[in-house]
Amino acid sequence: MEYKLIGPEHYEQVIDHLRRNFFADEPLNKAAGLCQKGFGNSELEHHSLETLHDKLSLMAVDRSEGAEQEECKIAGVILNGILRPGDTAQALQKLQASSDLNFKKIFELLYSHNLKVDLFGRFKVDRIFDVRILSVDASYRGQGIAKELVRHAESLARKRGFRLLKADATGIFSQKILRSHGFELFAEQLYAKYTDAGGQVVLPVEAPHIKLQLLTKKVGHDDGDE
Numbered sequence: 001m002e003y004k005l006i007g008p009e010h011y012e013q014v015i016d017h018l019r020r021n022f023f024a025d026e027p028l029n030k031a032a033g034l035c036q037k038g039f040g041n042s043e044l045e046h047h048s049l050e051t052l053h054d055k056l057s058l059m060a061v062d063r064s065e066g067a068e069q070e071e072c073k074i075a076g077v078i079l080n081g082i083l084r085p086g087d088t089a090q091a092l093q094k095l096q097a098s099s100d101l102n103f104k105k106i107f108e109l110l111y112s113h114n115l116k117v118d119l120f121g122r123f124k125v126d127r128i129f130d131v132r133i134l135s136v137d138a139s140y141r142g143q144g145i146a147k148e149l150v151r152h153a154e155s156l157a158r159k160r161g162f163r164l165l166k167a168d169a170t171g172i173f174s175q176k177i178l179r180s181h182g183f184e185l186f187a188e189q190l191y192a193k194y195t196d197a198g199g200q201v202v203l204p205v206e207a208p209h210i211k212l213q214l215l216t217k218k219v220g221h222d223d224g225d226e
C-alpha cells in the first residue's frame with residue numbers, strides 16, 4: 001500500500017471513492033439518509049472538494065491493482081483542511097441557504113457542536129489541521145489502513161507546522177482509531193440527546209455509534225518532507 005498526497009489529478013477518483021463508500025456508510029450520513037450507495041451528493045462533494053483544495057489530504061493506493069494503468073485503486077482517503085477562527089460560524093451561516101435538508105441536519109450538528117468550544121483560544125493557535133473525512137473502501141476495511149492514514153496525516157501536519165489537529169469523529173471506530181493515535185476527548189454529544197423543539201431525535205444514528213466526539217491532538221514541529 002502506498003500513502004501519498006492527493007493532487008488535482010486525483011480529485012475525480014477521490015469523489016468516486018467517496019460516493020461508493022463514505023457518502024452512504026458514515027454514521028450521520030446513514031442516519032440522515034443522505035444518499036444511496038454509489039450516488040453523489042452535491043453539497044458533500046462541494047465540501048470535499050473545498051477540503052481537497054487545502055492540499056493536505058492523503059490517499060492509500062493499492063499498487064497491486066492496476067499497476068500498469070494510469071488510475072490505481074484507491075483503498076482509502078483522509079481529507080484534511082485548514083480551520084481558521086471564524087470559519088465555522090461563517091460555514092453555519094452559509095448552511096442556512098442550503099436546500100438539502102439532510103445535509104443541513106448533519107452539518108448543523110457538527111458546526112453547532114464546534115461553536116460551543118473555542119479551540120483557538122484554548123490552545124492558543126491561529127490555524128488547526130482539521131481531519132474532516134476518513135474513509136476506507138469497504139473491501140479493504142479491517143486491515144489497519146485507516147490507522148495508517150491517520151499516522152501519515154499527523155506526520156504531514158507536523159511537517160507543515162501545525163500545532164493542533166482536530167476531528168469530529170462520528171462513529172465508534174473512527175473514535176477508537178483516533179484515540180489510539182493520542183487524540184483526546186474535548187467535547188461530545190450523545191445522538192439520543194440531540195433533539196428538535198418537539199423532543200424528537202434529529203439524527204437516529206444506528207448502534208454501535210452513540211455519540212459525536214470532538215477530538216484534539218497537540219503536536220510538535222517536524223522539518224522533513226511528506
Ligand code: ACO
Pocket residue numbers: 021022025026027131132133134135136137140141142143144145146147148167168169170171173174176177
Ligand atoms: N468492526 C469492529 N472493529 C472495527 C471496525 C468494525 N467495523 N472498523 C474498524 N475497527 C477497529 C479495528 O478492529 C481496529 O482496532 P484494533 O487496532 O484494536 O485492531 C481499529 O478499528 C482500526 O481499524 P482499521 O483497519 O485501521 O480501520 P479501517 O481501515 O477498516 O477503516 C473506517 C475504518 C474509516 C471507520 C471505515 O470503516 C470506514 O470508511 N467507514 C465509513 C466511513 C466512516 O464512518 N468514517 C469515519 C467518520 S468520522 C470522520 O470522517 C472524521
